[in-house]
Amino acid sequence: MGKRWYLRLPMVAAVWIMTAVCTVTAYADGTLIPVGETVGIQIKMEGVLVAGVTPVETAEGTVCPAESAGLKAGDVISAVNGQAVDNAASFIEAVEGCGDGAIELTVRRNGRDQCVNVTPAEDVNGGRRLGLWLRDGVAGIGTVTYIDPATGAFGALGHGVNDTETGVLLPVADGDVCRARIVDVKRGASGAPGELAGSFDAGDVIGCINSNTPCGIFGVINGSLNTVRPALPVGSPEDVRKGPATILACVAGQQIEEYDVEIARTGMTAGGGRDLTVHVTDPVLLERTGGIVQGMSGSPIIQDGKLVGAVTHVLVNDPTRGYGIFIDTMLDAAA
Numbered sequence: 001m002g003k004r005w006y007l008r009l010p011m012v013a014a015v016w017i018m019t020a021v022c023t024v025t026a027y028a029d030g031t032l033i034p035v036g037e038t039v040g041i042q043i044k045m046e047g048v049l050v051a052g053v054t055p056v057e058t059a060e061g062t063v064c065p066a067e068s069a070g071l072k073a074g075d076v077i078s079a080v081n082g083q084a085v086d087n088a089a090s091f092i093e094a095v096e097g098c099g100d101g102a103i104e105l106t107v108r109r110n111g112r113d114q115c116v117n118v119t120p121a122e123d124v125n126g127g128r129r130l131g132l133w134l135r136d137g138v139a140g141i142g143t144v145t146y147i148d149p150a151t152g153a154f155g156a157l158g159h160g161v162n163d164t165e166t167g168v169l170l171p172v173a174d175g176d177v178c179r180a181r182i183v184d185v186k187r188g189a190s191g192a193p194g195e196l197a198g199s200f201d202a203g204d205v206i207g208c209i210n211s212n213t214p215c216g217i218f219g220v221i222n223g224s225l226n227t228v229r230p231a232l233p234v235g236s237p238e239d240v241r242k243g244p245a246t247i248l249a250c251v252a253g254q255q256i257e258e259y260d261v262e263i264a265r266t267g268m269t270a271g272g273g274r275d276l277t278v279h280v281t282d283p284v285l286l287e288r289t290g291g292i293v294q295g296m297s298g299s300p301i302i303q304d305g306k307l308v309g310a311v312t313h314v315l316v317n318d319p320t321r322g323y324g325i326f327i328d329t330m331l332d333a334a335a
Contacts, residue, residue: 033147033229035154035300037143038141039180039200042138042176042202044175047085048076049134053132071118081104102119104117138170139202141196145158154219158215169214176202176207177208177221179254183198194293195293196289207222213333215330237326240263240266241263244260246302246303249285263301264278274313301324
């Protein structure tokens with residue numbers, strides 16, 4: 001059995017993740033299966049992310065080689081002296097094999113690659129240090145929005161997975177989707193967003209991830225989910241109106257339930273996960289969670305028999321309300 005993770009959002013834990021290969025095929029017949037199931041999400045990055053820089057204590061005093069070389073939180077390191085690195089362990093191994101002198105790092109910043117030369121400092125214990133905090137992956141839980149019944153292609157979250165410390169959208173090499181269950185709920189309150197706590201077995205993989213975009217994560221489900229709902233037509237932004245709608249969400253165990261909401265506003269912004277606002281009106285969901293909580297991002301929004309969007313964010317000062325993204329916007333990002 002794989003290692004079992006007990007996690008809370010936001011997704012911040014640095015982990016090593018199993019690899020997978022998958023491709024996404026766009027939906028063909030205008031229908032998608034709305035899901036609402038909570039899954040475990042594991043993402044392996046392309047290279048290693050600089051989460052921060054840190055001082056190095058030397059015999060001569062405190063220095064920070066990384067900062068002196070111009071490295072910044074949010075940079076992604078892809079190579080050491082021309083040798084590709086794809087996780088923290090391979091980065092450390094490559095640095096240790098460089099010997100004395102400056103080390104050339106290939107760094108991506110704002111979508112552009114550049115070379116940065118860093119000279120390690122010798123710490124008080126005789127070790128060579130660059131003064132870097134690194135992250136090579138994340139793990140957490142999230143909600144699947146839809147599946148293409150013909151191909152298994154899925155979209156989830158409705159927003160990107162960003163590094164919580166730097167705000168950088170994490171570049172994805174690959175990742176896994178695992179079966180999960182909700183084990184606890186922290187109810188939302190004004191000024192204090194709630195959250196779902198979930199557990200998943202890292203060895204119980206049911207799909208793979210191949211892209212992380214500002215509008216969601218995408219990949220292919222090749223195992224079974226807990227949904228048995230029929231496919232629905234995809235609603236365009238023009239189909240969305242103010243008024244009653246429902247969302248699908250899992251807030252206990254593995255049970256997906258449908259809850260009543262009101263669409264309060266539409267067409268707020270172009271993308272950014274704030275295409276519309278929803279107001280939770282269902283007394284059962286309000287009792288269980290207080291409204292929208294972290295971990296529900298990706299919950300599909302259904303109106304007039306059509307899949308029209310997904311929940312993305314909660315309003316911090318009013319957990320009964322949140323933002324949503326048009327399903328068209330997610331599909332454009334998937335394509």
